[in-house]
Amino acid sequence: MKIKLLSISLLLSFVLAGFTYSQKADVKLLRKQLLQALEKRSVNDSLYNVLGAEKNKPPLIHSYYGAVQALKAKYAWNPYYKLKYLKDAEKTLQEAVNADPHNMEIRFMRFSIEHNLPGFLGYDKHLDMDRKEMIQQLNHKNYSAADRDVAVTIIKFLLESKRCTTQENEVLHKHLAELT
Helix, strand or coil, rough: CHHHHHHHHHHHHHHHHHHCCCCCCCCCHHHHHHHHHHHCCHHHHHHHHHHHHHHHHCHHHHHHHHHHHHHHHHHHHHHHHHHHHHHHHHHHHHHHHHHCCCCCCHHHHHHHHHHHCCHHHCCCCHHHHHHHHHHHHHHHCEEECHHHHHHHHHHHHHHHHCCCCCHHHHHHHHHHHCCC
């Protein structure tokens, strides 16, 4: 069993290494791996190591690193490290937003993390501005690095979050109908 896990980890490391050094990052692969990291600590640890070692990451990749940092908090058992990883994630995500403030996918990354954290932690200060920016980018059909599938995922998440106004929900339903 250990050998199988080690083999999978090594394979993932090679795949991620290839991803890391490619001039044009395969964001679709990274999206899939992040979804796997939600359920598997080993995948998250691999992403954390590879993305953390990458220098001069584009803002979108930097935001994925912030998401991976937040997931490290999920897997940490020590409260000190949970808060440390969340603080690191907040800083990383802010850097990504500062570098590309109109990127809907970066805003979505931060919004989804803040939405899922308990409010008493105080990591919910960007929810309104991120929601408004994502809706504005949808209105301008400015998906930038996000493709249609990502835009649909963002719209569905916003609708399910129950954080939008009635008017925003109507706009989101309209966009969803156009994209599907």
